[in-house]
Amino acid sequence: MSTHESDIVQFDNVGLRYGTEREVLSNISFTLFSGRFYFLTGESGAGKTSLLKLLYLAQRPSRGAIRMFGRDVITLPRDKLPAYRRRMGVVFQDFRLVDHLSAFDNIALPLRVSGVREADLRGPVEDMLEWVGLANRADARPATLSGGEQQRVAIARAVIGRPEVLVADEPTGNVDPDMALKLMRLFEALNRLGTTVVVATHDLQLLRKVPDSLIMRLSKGSLLDPTGALKYPPRRSGGGGA
Amino acid sequence: MKRPPTIGSAVDRGLAPFRGRRAAHLLPKARFGGPIPWVIAVMVALTVLAAGGALALSNMVSSARGDLEGSATVQVIEPDADARQAKAAVVVDLLAQDPAVVGFRAVPESEVAELLEPWLGGGEGMEAVPLPALIDVELRDGTGTAELERIEAALQDAAPGSRIDSQAQFLAPVLSALRALQWMALAMIILLAFTGAAAVWLASRNVLGGNRDTIEIVHLLGGNDDQIARVFQRSILFDAIAGGLLGLVTGALAITLMARQFAALDSGMVAGGSLSALDWAILALVPLFAVGIAVYTARMTVIQSLRKML
């Protein structure tokens, strides 16, 4: 697992503690290969969000090494991090939509931050709204959207820039099974365009929807399979699932 | 399956600036508004007043200097009129030969009497009061105290009871008082700048707090510190310009009114304190400085707070 030509993320013996409390993640080692589709499962409180935070560079680990896109991101100076964040799309567990911006502007935000011209982003953002079934809600503020609608805006925002890595934290927690399936199709389509996808979920039904996916099981802050991701379907017994 | 409508390689387009209207649109709550333009207006008005006062004082000092520096007065104090005449003649001879003296004029006795009339009362009895003989002396440029002392010593030798006073000497305490006022004005300007910066700092932190979520989101989407700081800079720029202009107008108005009051005094010295076009240009720079300080302070506040995020 050390050097594959297309590995895109490498965690090596990573530990994370908040403040002085016990470690919420211990000895995390895995490699994500470019263009694959990963699920991260585990019971509530297992540390899925914490692991993803390390992945989307919102948090530094307390120990261990993390390489992304071929660089050690732990020693990376702070001013180099934004460029790395732009190569990723993130669906936050709590959405994190900007509450005074419309659905349209929320989805356009990463493009604007990346400096895409207004004329170039209008069409794709409108198409994306259509794609997630919110074409008629383009001007709505997040507060006036249902939970599921907010989630779809969050997803649209994460994928609009066709990131190299998509990180989604419980992206289907608030939508019905049909919409969940549709969103998985969106992720798969993106995956086929070359995006590496990491989806944290406790919805085990979801795993079955993406046949070629790999599964990482997290329990009480440790990866159950120390070699990293398992090929789906996992062994029947599986100690980790919620 | 349909291709999702994404924009490929948005990242490759790099860090095109995200400023101006788009940036403002991103954080509409970043408007400072509230008291900030007013605080800046008050600061600028007070600074313009203090600076205008300092400039007027400095003009007054230099014009008084220019008028008085080169002149001195010799008094010959001698009760006996004949002896006084004789001594005055000796003094005149001496002054005529002194290299430091450019010119002189013996003030006629009648003029001296006229000068003293307000104090002594005119009419009868005047003759009983011995008047000094006065000789106005024009000194070479750059004549210093040492030279004055030399002349005085020579005068004392030749005509005891005579003395020379430079007018600058009379004015020295006045000038140093004016200097003190100028320093005070300068100190006030510095204090005002600090207070203004502190007010902007507080306001920035406040606005920053109200936008913390948005800032964090933009940060996590890969916005860099400079982009986020620009949003705030832009917003305070407009507030500061509005406040600065208001303050300048108010301050200038106050100065003009004061100038009119002082002009009514009709005193030569005060007239020397009027502001030149250059002085007004300097005052017009005050709001520019205020805008600069405000924008810089806002930027530093935002950047510092962002540094705490990874």
Ligand SMILES: Nc1ncnc2c1ncn2[C@@H]1O[C@H](COP(=O)(O)OP(=O)(O)OP(=O)(O)O)[C@@H](O)[C@H]1O
């Ligand atoms: N900011 C924080 N400060 C302190 N402790 C935290 C913080 N965030 C998470 N934790 C703790 O870390 C542990 C893992 O939390 P995490 O959010 O990663 O779990 P999770 O697997 O995402 O759970 P869920 O499925 O409920 O979202 C929990 O015990 C939680 O209490």
Ligand SMILES: [Mg+2]
């Ligand atoms: Mg979580």
